[in-house]
Structure formats: C-alpha cells, structure tokens
Amino acid sequence: MELHERYTDRHPGTVQVLKGFRIGHLREDLRGIVVSYADLVEQLLVRLPDGPETTVALRKLLESKDSAVRAAVYAVEETG
Numbered sequence: 682m683e684l685h686e687r688y689t690d691r692h693p694g695t696v697q698v699l700k701g702f703r704i705g706h707l708r709e710d711l712r713g714i715v716v717s718y719a720d721l722v723e724q725l726l727v728r729l730p731d732g733p734e735t736t737v738a739l740r741k742l743l744e745s746k747d748s749a750v751r752a753a754v755y756a757v758e759e760t761g
Contacts, residue, residue, distance in 0.1 A: 684699040684719055684723065685702075688726055691726070694736050695726075695735065695739065698740055699722070702743065702746065704716060710753065714749050722739060722742055725738060725739070
C-alpha cells in the first residue's frame, strides 16, 4: 500500500505530498531509490504533527527524491 493510502487521516496537504512517493508506476531499478525516501518520510510522519514545517520538510524530500530518480535515469541513458 502506498504512503498516501496509509495516511489518509493526515492533513490534505500532507497527503498530497505523499502521492509523490508512489512507486507502482516506476521501473524496478528505480523503486529502491523511492523506497529509501519513503521509509524516511514514514519515520517523520510518525514523529511530526501536521503543519507548515512538516509539509515543507516532506516537499524538500520529494524534490530530493525526484533528483535522485532523474540521476539514475540519466545514468542508464548514458550507458545505453
């Protein structure tokens, strides 16, 4: 089950950010990257209340995850 499906009781803004950590649509080689981020996100969700700073923290992790996935995609493209 994806993060946004497990945490439906959180603030709608939090749930929206969690959708960015979905893995079902990714190639297998990219899923491990996202799972690593999702594990950290889940730890934060357990420890932090909903609020602006939590949303910012999650969004910045989402940005980092996106960059890491792009780096992996580019590496595969370069090696052909």
